[in-house]
Amino acid sequence: MQPPPIAARVRGGAVGALSGAVGIAAHGAAGGGEPPNQSAVTLLLAVCAGIGTLVAAFPVARHRVPFLVSALASGQLLAHGALSLVGHGGHGGHGASGTGAAMLGAHLAAIAVCTIVVLAAENAAAALASRVRRLVHAVVGVLSSPTPLWVVAPATEGGVHRRRLLADAITTRGPPRFVPSAFPLGISSLH
Numbered sequence: 001m002q003p004p005p006i007a008a009r010v011r012g013g014a015v016g017a018l019s020g021a022v023g024i025a026a027h028g029a030a031g032g033g034e035p036p037n038q039s040a041v042t043l044l045l046a047v048c049a050g051i052g053t054l055v056a057a058f059p060v061a062r063h064r065v066p067f068l069v070s071a072l073a074s075g076q077l078l079a080h081g082a083l084s085l086v087g088h089g090g091h092g093g094h095g096a097s098g099t100g101a102a103m104l105g106a107h108l109a110a111i112a113v114c115t116i117v118v119l120a121a122e123n124a125a126a127a128l129a130s131r132v133r134r135l136v137h138a139v140v141g142v143l144s145s146p147t148p149l150w151v152v153a154p155a156t157e158g159g160v161h162r163r164r165l166l167a168d169a170i171t172t173r174g175p176p177r178f179v180p181s182a183f184p185l186g187i188s189s190l191h
Helices: 006-031 038-056 064-088 099-143 160-169
Strands: none
Touching: 006 038, 006 064, 006 099, 038 064, 064 099
16 A cells, blocks of 8 residues: 555644644633543544544545545544543533533634645645655756766877877787797797
């Protein structure tokens, strides 16, 4: 399986993080009491990581806004459930005195704002990745210029290079002459 593209990863991370942030902020604002305990935060992090991973697994090219709205609404609902499950559900935002409508309005506003933030982050990440890719290709292209392993030096007009190279290789010295007395059979030389 291929890793999701950069926009899907940014979308998943942003939805998971924003779901947790909105969940904690909503419970803090509505309850007005103490912050969530360690077990509530641990469960919230696990739920938000799962939401982010699930959202990142779907590379959505079309209908991004409805997908984001449903993902953020689900994330906030699951974050709310995670905090309520661990015993942090007793806050005054669900009473019959009309504050439930205010909380619903706050969640809808948070979904709208978070959708805009996630869309902007996706576009910025895609633009940044494109710029980085161009920069890397430019730097790597300069560093790895195609240079052949063997370079043939051009000959000069008078053949100076060739004469210098051949001067050491070609000499007039040959093998030593054989002395006729060294061969008793009468062979004077081996020419």
